[in-house]
Amino acid sequence: MIEIKDIHKSFGSNKVLQGISGKFEAGVTNLIIGGSGSGKTTLLKCMIGLHHPEQGSVEYDGREFTSMNFEEKIEIRKEIGMLFQGSALFDSMTVEENIMFPLNMFTEQDRKEKLDRVNFCLERVNLEGKNKLFPAELSGGMKKRVGIARAIAMNPKYLFVDEPNSGLDPKTSIVIDELIKELTEEYNTTTIVVTHDMNSVMGIGDYILFLHEGKKFWEGSNKEIAHTEIQELNDFVFASRFMKAAKGKF
């Protein structure tokens, strides 16, 4: 479980996050949603330590992260898997080397054990046999899936996913969403997905935290989101023609 309390973050005079709090449970898919510039990715980066919040705390199963020293943070980070918006695969390495990289760094397994783990992860994301391809040879969806395979290679307790569907067609987006949900339930990970994709929200949003202009406006589940009276949330959820047409059917 990850708990954030009263997170504040500014860049110069621009207050990006203003007192965000929330509790993200293990085994369910937690979504942080909001429009562009609402502070979603900044909040995610504060949670994983890539940004330092000016105020507030982030707790990983009761362990306060923001005040930890470098070595203590490294230990927590070994329990984190992350899928980046652009996948962030290492260009100079093959798919196999990308997934094996954290295993090489932090385990004492022999090559066969590591290879078995790589193949298992690739199988889990339906990319069997793609070991020797380089990132440049993969489609956007395949890169995302390799990113997920790398993120789960070390059996993470916490899984962070930044905009998993950006640049993907709707069908591939659903595949990625379902994969994230399956992995979360299968390994009981605390999964946090940052997205503005309404298919993801309605499809996998067990717990949703809605940000607007750096503030938490609403929290709840995908079953509740279509029935709120909050104007800002309704503007966001029903922005597309499709969602407007489907209003009332949820």
Next chain:
Amino acid sequence: MNFTNFGRYLLLLKAVFRKPEKFKIYLKAIFKQMDFVGVGSLGLIAIISTFIGAVMTLQIAFQLVSDFIPKTIIGSVNRDSSILELSPTITAIVLAGKIGSAISSEIGTMRVSEQIDALEIMGINSPGYLILPKIIAGITMVPLLVIMSMFLSITGGYIGGTLSGAVTPAEYIQGITTDFNPYTIVVALVKAFVFGFIITSVPAYEGFYVKGGALEVAQASTRAVVVSCITILACDYIVTQLLL
């Protein structure tokens, strides 16, 4: 480099020299970088050094027109100039262009494509993993390249001088073997060590803190070469002043 940048550069170096997560992985990266910095630059440094030695001999011969000056001096001036200044400095400046821009672009691209963030999230000390192997490769391979450059520059002087008739083979060889002071080699190697550190660490710093996209990576790469060259020349003066 203003004071803020210099401070950030020192903090980055502090992170670079943290204990490696797994020495075996770092060792592999060090050998890869040594191949890139050293073996990959052999041809370029060989060509440049040979021609500079040849040109130096011709220019020294052109300037020493007096009958009172023995022609053996051409060899000894070329030897000392090559060892003390031309080989270390020209090699370093050429490598700052070739290696420095590559290091800055590589690390800068990794920064803007979130690959460095990915390393951090895995719990890896990204400055150490990305920069330490490059610095070790620089401080070991640049001195070796400079030694090769000295040898080829003096050889180039021999070839250029004798082919043009500016100096006879016997006079040139007598010149390069007379009054040789081995301490000049020590000075050159100290310079090469310092330059090797600059060539790798300054571009790595420029790349590591890139923000933006392709344009900013290119600007960082240009800045890396310019700052490296100026730093090399400043350090050249300081080391020469301290050691000679």
